[in-house]
Amino acid sequence: MKSRVAVVGAGMTLFRRRLLETGKELSFEAAKMALESGGATIGDVDSVVMGTAPDAFDGIHMKGEYLSDGAGGWRKPYTRAYVGGGTGVFAAVAGWWHVASGFSDLCLAVTEEKMSSCQPHPQYAFLTIFDHTLERPLRPNLLWIFALEMNRYMHTYSIPKEHIAMVSVKNKGNALHHPCSQLGAKITVDDVLNSEVIAWPVQLLDVSPTSDGAAAILLASEEKARELTDSPVWLDGVGWAIDSAYWTNRELAYPVYAEKAGRMAYRMAGITDPSKEIDVAEVYDPFSYKELHHMEGLQLCPRGKAPGLTADGVTQKDGDLPVNPSGGLLGVGNPIAAAGMMKVCEIFWQLRGEAGKRQVPDSPEVGLAHAWGDLMQFSSVVIMRR
Amino acid sequence: MDRVDRPQDIKYWYGGIDTAYRYTVGIAGERFFRELRDTGKILASRCHRCNEAYVPPRLYCVKCFSELKDYEEVPDDGWYIHTYSTARNQEGQRLQEPLIWVVAKHRHVVGGLVHRLTRASPVDVTIGMRIRPLPKEKERRIGSILDLEGFVPSQ
Ligand SMILES: [Zn+2]
Numbered sequence: 001m002k003s004r005v006a007v008v009g010a011g012m013t014l015f016r017r018r019l020l021e022t023g024k025e026l027s028f029e030a031a032k033m034a035l036e037s038g039g040a041t042i043g044d045v046d047s048v049v050m051g052t053a054p055d056a057f058d059g060i061h062m063k064g065e066y067l068s069d070g071a072g073g074w075r076k077p078y079t080r081a082y083v084g085g086g087t088g089v090f091a092a093v094a095g096w097w098h099v100a101s102g103f104s105d106l107c108l109a110v111t112e113e114k115m116s117s118c119q120p121h122p123q124y125a126f127l128t129i130f131d132h133t134l135e136r137p138l139r140p141n142l143l144w145i146f147a148l149e150m151n152r153y154m155h156t157y158s159i160p161k162e163h164i165a166m167v168s169v170k171n172k173g174n175a176l177h178h179p180c181s182q183l184g185a186k187i188t189v190d191d192v193l194n195s196e197v198i199a200w201p202v203q204l205l206d207v208s209p210t211s212d213g214a215a216a217i218l219l220a221s222e223e224k225a226r227e228l229t230d231s232p233v234w235l236d237g238v239g240w241a242i243d244s245a246y247w248t249n250r251e252l253a254y255p256v257y258a259e260k261a262g263r264m265a266y267r268m269a270g271i272t273d274p275s276k277e278i279d280v281a282e283v284y285d286p287f288s289y290k291e292l293h294h295m296e297g298l299q300l301c302p303r304g305k306a307p308g309l310t311a312d313g314v315t316q317k318d319g320d321l322p323v324n325p326s327g328g329l330l331g332v333g334n335p336i337a338a339a340g341m342m343k344v345c346e347i348f349w350q351l352r353g354e355a356g357k358r359q360v361p362d363s364p365e366v367g368l369a370h371a372w373g374d375l376m377q378f379s380s381v382v383i384m385r386r
Numbered sequence: 387m388d389r390v391d392r393p394q395d396i397k398y399w400y401g402g403i404d405t406a407y408r409y410t411v412g413i414a415g416e417r418f419f420r421e422l423r424d425t426g427k428i429l430a431s432r433c434h435r436c437n438e439a440y441v442p443p444r445l446y447c448v449k450c451f452s453e454l455k456d457y458e459e460v461p462d463d464g465w466y467i468h469t470y471s472t473a474r475n476q477e478g479q480r481l482q483e484p485l486i487w488v489v490a491k492h493r494h495v496v497g498g499l500v501h502r503l504t505r506a507s508p509v510d511v512t513i514g515m516r517i518r519p520l521p522k523e524k525e526r527r528i529g530s531i532l533d534l535e536g537f538v539p540s541q
Binding site: 056059061119132133134135137138139140141143144145147148149151152155197198199200201202244246248249252 | 400401402403407409411412415419440442444448468469470471472473474475476487488489490491496497498499500501502508513530531532
């Protein structure tokens with residue numbers, strides 16, 4: 001039988017458009033904070049997982065190896081976990097199996113992205129993720145791919161753009177209280193609806209920024225966790241799944257990959273009704289509509305209902321199901337792999353009652369963190385419990 | 387950690403990763419692109435076990451993992467818009483005419499193609515609208531996805 005796994009420490013750097021630190025230095029800062037918050041030193045750590053997304057951002061081929069010493073991997077079992085935008089939460093999943101298998105007592109999972117290196121804009125790196133023969137000759141832009149998905153989603157459930165805009169308003173507002181945030185702001189639905197149209201229906205304020213940053217957690221076996229802290233946060237469920245890379249094959253209105261990953265994690269954590277049992281959720285929100293799309297895939301509400309719940313205030317920090325109290329990628333920033341791990345960190349702080357002004361009320365007990373990536377086809381989910 | 391408000395204060399070094407590639411189109415891709423170039427038709431590959439045809443064609447069925455050996459022509463009739471997007475910019479350049487991108491699906495096959503919609507105005511485009519592929523004239527076709535001008539409204 002696998003052993004129970006706890007998160008005992010978390011740390012993250014500022015998320016900014018461009019930071020002075022190299023990727024290694026960012027990794028070091030986040031890793032050091034996670035170790036210190038967990039009351040451990042690098043000598044106590046018996047394995048390291050590094051989560052970092054496409055090499056093309058940092059501009060270093062095989063950057064997992066390059067970043068290894070900054071992440072504390074020197075002369076240790078070290079693994080890079082890489083599933084595109086899903087990497088941040090997947091690094092926590094990979095850390096989980098290092099410990100759950102009995103292999104490690106203490107595993108450090110570090111995530112990093114330094115997107116500012118990519119010139120003239122990281123957007124160009126995304127061109128190379130598409131099929132070289134069927135799609136790349138058309139010069140696909142990542143934003144219009146999401147515009148295609150968003151339009152299908154809006155059409156299928158007759159969703160007003162105003163309801164989607166409320167996600168940006170909420171998340172950027174929540175991020176005002178996050179000490180690391182890049183784009184916390186008080187904005188209105190009209191600001192979103194009047195912002196530049198990038199590729200209809202995606203507008204400028206529907207999109208998260210590109211960022212530099214790092215985040216890390218420290219995972220421990222049950223015995224080690226009890227030794228280190230009185231308030232471990234248990235990683236009771238993990239799930240991940242991938243859909244076809246032929247993205248034109250899918251019904252774009254509904255993220256099946258998120259449902260598969262969510263159900264796997266719920267089963268493991270013994271959760272039968274996620275909409276009632278999850279007290280706080282960090283759902284991947286690189287675009288405003290994706291928070292809603294993913295809430296539905298994750299069974300946090302019925303299909304097509306997430307926009308209405310958002311309009312009714314249910315997902316506000318003090319609502320029945322707070323979603324992205326951190327401020328999400330839209331508000332805190334989106335250094336790809338680090339952004340997913342930031343969500344795991346946020347649930348850790350929320351469940352420990354350490355989220356400061358972002359703290360959701362009523363002492364939440366169960367939280368979910370989710371990330372999404374590859375060619376819009378992958379999801380990773382963790383369920384955390386105090 | 388410093389909060390850096392002035393990017394020009396950061397020391398930097400310019401560099402690149404200069405690599406070029408020559409990609410093969412693959413076994414199913416050869417069939418697809420040869421057919422498109424020579425006849426202007428779109429091919430699907432069929433899984434007899436799942437009784438489904440896939441576009442773009444592929445060597446294997448993702449569901450039952452059979453090797454697919456049979457190819458068939460996808461009729462020009464039956465294509466429709468699964469979703470679309472319009473943009474006035476591409477790669478930072480402002481365009482005279484907005485681009486319309488569609489995910490084109492077909493009633494009788496699984497899958498679809500992403501491509502441009504041409505000979506249509508953005509205001510007239512709707513999800514579900516019937517469309518058909520428009521190949522370039524034969525002498526301009528080279529065995530590329532760009533052998534299609536794109537899709538056009540059926541009417
Ligand atoms: Zn089959």
